[in-house]
Amino acid sequence: MLEIQQLAVNYRGVRALEQIDFRIAPGELVGLIGPNGAGKSTLLKAMLGLIPTAKGTIKYCNCPLCQHLERVAYVPQRSQVDWDYPITVWNVVMMARTRQLGWFRRPGAAAKAIVNGALDRVGMLDLKDRKIGELSGGQQQRVFLARALAQQADLFLFDEPFTGVDKKTEAVLLEVFDELRSAGKILLISTHEWGRSLDRLDRILLLNQCLIADGSPQQVMTPANLQQAYGVSLHQPINRDAGADLFC
């Protein structure tokens, strides 16, 4: 169980997040939705201890999450990665084993088999010797998905995984999310463009500095909640397609 209580985060002297309370049980696929600047990335980073928190607790299995970082797989936004870095697909995914291998140890047969399996799952094994900068945006996202899989984590945090990806990658991402959910993993996926994938989620956390709503997609995607989060006025009840338009 992942449990966030009374979380508040300051960024450059300004309160970026406050009064954040939620729980995610194993086997839940949860979307973190909100407009740009709502604090979605800040929340994920604060959970990992990358940004100091002003208040509150972040617990996993009743212990502070920062004591279980080896069980967390974090996939950053594509814009945070230097795609001109001289590295191949294989070595990006092998990074996932760094912590598990420990200091001074080189990857052995077991680590190689895990990396091989992860690349195969996302359909990138054929391109394992390719430099990452030579891949398309969707392929790059699949490499990072493979890196998360190779970490064999229990908690997966994805920051804007659907931004700038092709249909094939979107399908692979959704399939893998389903598989991880079935395997009892916790998934928290931040995004501002969900399209028609909303109904794949078990729950949605609607965020804009504070948590505006927490519930099933139907409970959360109401005109009143969306107006509060996005500051737009919707004159008719939102249906699936209208919601999709809003987030694309």
Add this chain to the structure above:
Amino acid sequence: MLDFLVDPWKYEFMRNAIAIGLLVGILCPVVGSYLIVQRMALYGDVIAHAVLPGLSLSFFLGIDIAIGAFISGILGAGTISWIRSQSRVKVDAAMALTFSSFFAVGVTLIAVLKNNIDLDSFLFGDILGTTTLDIYRTASVTGLILTAVWLFYKELLFYTFDRTGAESVGLPVKVIHLGFMAAITLTIIASMQAVGVILVISLLVGPALTAYLLVKELHQMMIVGAIIGAIASMGGVYISFYLKNIPSGPAIVIVSSGLFILALLFSPSQGILTQRFRTF
């Protein structure tokens, strides 16, 4: 032709120069590769200029100048981090101000303390004046840093490619950052005799950048960069031996930059002319 290559080896000062040139030629591109992939090339320049106050003070106090230079270099790097963490000042502006300030303090200290330092040799290097002690010192630093890179390669690869990701899995990123600063400072001190603090940035960046245009992985960049760095050092030493009025430090840097231009034009994968020929 053989005499051309063998003649310099008859002199001890040339053997020393070649030895330290090879060591620095190998060490600088390995450290420089990390600077380039982290977009921190100018950090090297800052630290190189920042060693001067410590160097001057330790000379005045009669202690090993490497100690003062090391502390001063680390202080320079720390100053940039401190300015960035305490204000909204961008890193390039913080670097420009820090390196010029430290350099000014260094030059002032030399004048005020009336140090009998040959400033030119620290600024531009004097590889032909290399002593055995210089070689031992540079060899020790080279051995230490190459061993650290070999031992911690996978952690350093993770950190330099994706610092946030490395921190998120619990790697000690602050310790690694401090280690980098120490390694850069030590490399600059080890290279002072060969190319001087002003030109060392060229040897840190030039061969590694040349290699960057030729390979696709970090470890290949380091190996190819080290070969190019060694060639540049040897080339520079030979040029300054045969063309007496060409100083050794600048000669090494000019060879290194010349090799970069060649790679920029003719790299099989990224060369400007290669790509143009390919389109015909």
